[in-house]
Amino acid sequence: MVKVAVLGAAGGIGQPLSLLLKMNPYVSQLALYDIRLAPGVATDLSHVNTNARCRGYSKDELNAAVSGAKLVVIPAGVPRKPGMTRDELFRVNAGIVAQLVTAVAQNAPQARILIISNPVNSTVPVAVETLRALGALSPGKVMGVTTLDVVRAQTFLSESLGAANYARDGMRRHVTVVGGHSGKTIVPLVLNNTYRARLIAADAKAAKRGGKAANGYAAFVHRVQFGGDEVVEAKQGAGSATLSMALAGYRFAEQVLKSIHSEATEGPVPCFVHLPSIAGGSELQERLAALSGRESRSIEYFAAPVRLEHGEAKHVECAWLDAVHKEEQALLVTAIADLEANVVKGKRFVQSKM
Ligand SMILES: NC(=O)C1=CN([C@@H]2O[C@H](COP(=O)(O)OP(=O)(O)OC[C@H]3O[C@@H](n4cnc5c(N)ncnc54)[C@H](O)[C@@H]3O)[C@@H](O)[C@H]2O)C=CC1
């Protein structure tokens, strides 16, 4: 039984995510921190008849909120409005993530830290470099949450194949997502050869008629890569994905909580990690370098399936690379190039503060 802190708990993601965490049997204390409204959200949640004790912490109570937490989930920061890229959130959110992670390093050095705040491709490097500068970096402790991409890929693959015949919750074995968490850095991998062939055939058939297939491979990839934009536009300026993200963030946190308590997880879980600090990371760097023609040390962060141990990213898998098809290889090459600039931006931010 552990203390979990949610930082940014009164936000669009923070509130439903906190509700889901309140239902988790491994959570004994739920600390909700925000610069506004967290005590109100905590009072509301504290009436739910599950065992986790819930307390809200306001702006000047950050240290107390995180103190002793074994897991810290960070959805704090500004979301996108239509027409914005995730990268445009960096200026505000990088500083927020650095401030919150510093408090975690000082008050909960043992905590696993899950970063939801965008742009994940840069905020995770901000978190890792901040911890390193404080002498508090332990390998595998910081994980960028990319689960929403996986959730979307499962839903969209099922829809492309004909949702009536292919249940969304049965898609877990057939698709995963690697790379990063924005636009073309998001690389869906269709693991089922029959399904991939069917999507590609739909594209070929439509091309013969001089058109594009709504249920083809290109449309599927585009939807996974730009699913976030779909929600941002539909919400018309009121923010980005919150409910689907809360579910996705919870699913990842649930695996981490199981792993902390030595319960079996559902297998390797995709997340965005610092490759040099975890087992398998340098092999993955080498293999991605060979595939993309770039230097391995420039591929420092990547989202890939990771085996958890004690709730930390213990080993990053490479086996998925054996089954990558030529369409996916091309997507990976583009993703790797885009990711490098995002990562450099995060690292430079921390260096500029020192
Ligand atoms: N990783 C992913 O897949 C996804 C990430 N996101 C990102 O999550 C973040 C939050 O999104 P929403 O919840 O929709 O935004 P929101 O604006 O509804 O909530 C953010 C919360 O953070 C709080 N906050 C701001 N500065 C803070 C600080 N210094 N300390 C603590 N709390 C602070 C705000 O008061 C607010 O309650 C955004 O950056 C968004 O882009 C959103 C969807 C998916």
Ligand SMILES: O=C([O-])CC(=O)C(=O)O
């Ligand atoms: O699109 C956004 O800004 C929020 C996000 O990361 C997502 O929905 O994947």
